[in-house]
Amino acid sequence: MDFSWSEEYTNYRNRIIEFAKSELADDTLIQRDHEGTFARDLWDKCGEFGILGLAAPARYGGTFEEVDIMRAAYALEGLGYGCPDTGLNLALNAHLWTVMMTITLFGDEVQKEKYLPKMASGEWIGAHALTEIGSGSDVYNMKTTAEKVDGGYILNGEKRLVTLAPIADVAVAFASTNPKLGKWGISAFIVDKTMQGFEPQTVQQKMGLRTAPIGRIKFTDCFVPDENRLGKEGAGFSVCNHSLEYDRCCILAGKLGAMQRQLEQTVEYAKSRQQFGQAIGQFQSVSNRIADMKLRLETSRLLLYKMTWLKKNNKPAMLEAAMLKLHLGEAYVASSLDAIRVHGGNGYLTEHEVERGLRDAVGGVIYAGTSDIQRNIIAKFLGL
Numbered sequence: 001m002d003f004s005w006s007e008e009y010t011n012y013r014n015r016i017i018e019f020a021k022s023e024l025a026d027d028t029l030i031q032r033d034h035e036g037t038f039a040r041d042l043w044d045k046c047g048e049f050g051i052l053g054l055a056a057p058a059r060y061g062g063t064f065e066e067v068d069i070m071r072a073a074y075a076l077e078g079l080g081y082g083c084p085d086t087g088l089n090l091a092l093n094a095h096l097w098t099v100m101m102t103i104t105l106f107g108d109e110v111q112k113e114k115y116l117p118k119m120a121s122g123e124w125i126g127a128h129a130l131t132e133i134g135s136g137s138d139v140y141n142m143k144t145t146a147e148k149v150d151g152g153y154i155l156n157g158e159k160r161l162v163t164l165a166p167i168a169d170v171a172v173a174f175a176s177t178n179p180k181l182g183k184w185g186i187s188a189f190i191v192d193k194t195m196q197g198f199e200p201q202t203v204q205q206k207m208g209l210r211t212a213p214i215g216r217i218k219f220t221d222c223f224v225p226d227e228n229r230l231g232k233e234g235a236g237f238s239v240c241n242h243s244l245e246y247d248r249c250c251i252l253a254g255k256l257g258a259m260q261r262q263l264e265q266t267v268e269y270a271k272s273r274q275q276f277g278q279a280i281g282q283f284q285s286v287s288n289r290i291a292d293m294k295l296r297l298e299t300s301r302l303l304l305y306k307m308t309w310l311k312k313n314n315k316p317a318m319l320e321a322a323m324l325k326l327h328l329g330e331a332y333v334a335s336s337l338d339a340i341r342v343h344g345g346n347g348y349l350t351e352h353e354v355e356r357g358l359r360d361a362v363g364g365v366i367y368a369g370t371s372d373i374q375r376n377i378i379a380k381f382l383g384l
């Protein structure tokens, strides 16, 4: 067993860390988080650097000849480490893995040529429109319909809680083409802003990840031509499951980087803050907390790297994806709370940029399947 990374991967990751620290870590973040502002300029910089091309092969505008999930996850871990804007990280990853990668995996030549280059450059922003008011965890119980007509489908329905929805140019959207078949009647479509009846709605305010706009998308008698169906009719369930595995892998890689940054800041603080004539890190109650943070980080890292290896080698990874999502999501919340405790009152003040970590972390135990749903998946694999 070899735990080392190649020089090529490490160099690329180091370049990303440098880029993130110099170009994405500006001093407007507290204000943008307060106002819930998406930084389009930083998004464009990521496009120019090639980060948005990690989910497409070079022939469709991607950064490398082929998509390499191990390199991508390792690089995105670096991005999460260098870029303190966790909302931007969520936005980049949602666009990359739930939209672009889905088109890379399931799109035909025409679809890939039409959509991937625009998304790899950052010109077009993508959203993954799945959740509805009545179908969250029970996701395939959706009410959005796609009625077959001459030359295409008419979509009607409303999606909610969709990352990047308010500013989306294109969406991978799921709708039922045959409600009688339940999840086997769900199909996937590429819907874009040139189609009448594709109606992104305004931003919904939220607890954390505020720099990533989230909202609803309405489909009102939206005509989607046959050539924009993604995969076969009725294949939406499989299309969605595949893309969510990549999503879990890479979105969590960014969080892992954020956890590393959080740990380093917390260690530094515990060394420098003095109480009772000594550094607070000398008190065992404080150092025990930090030891727990380190353990959560390293166990999350092992699960993530194993998952990327499985995906790169085209092996099934549903169980591993669920364990990773559950463990890393919960670990980030627990460590964010520990970071606040170690920082005391300063941890509670916005200006110290510690409390934002907790608000941002909580979203991770909800999106892409809640922690309860991940436990259900694991239990099912154990025959329960």
Ligand SMILES: Cc1cc2nc3c(=O)[nH]c(=O)nc-3n(C[C@H](O)[C@H](O)[C@H](O)COP(=O)(O)OP(=O)(O)OC[C@H]3O[C@@H](n4cnc5c(N)ncnc54)[C@H](O)[C@@H]3O)c2cc1C
Binding pocket: 094, 127, 128, 129, 130, 131, 135, 136, 137, 138, 159, 160, 161, 162, 163, 164, 209, 214, 363, 366, 367, 368, 369, 370, 371, 372, 373, 376
């Ligand atoms: C920051 C963020 C970003 C998101 N981005 C997107 C996006 O880009 N696209 C998109 O389509 N959606 C997105 N979502 C929506 C997200 O996927 C759903 O919120 C999530 O799947 C849960 O659905 P729900 O909110 O309807 O909760 P519900 O399904 O109503 O769940 C409520 C509670 O019941 C529990 N529960 C439900 N069913 C079970 C069960 N069978 N066993 C045990 N417990 C259960 C849940 O765990 C939870 O605690 C996002 C959400 C957030 C918070």
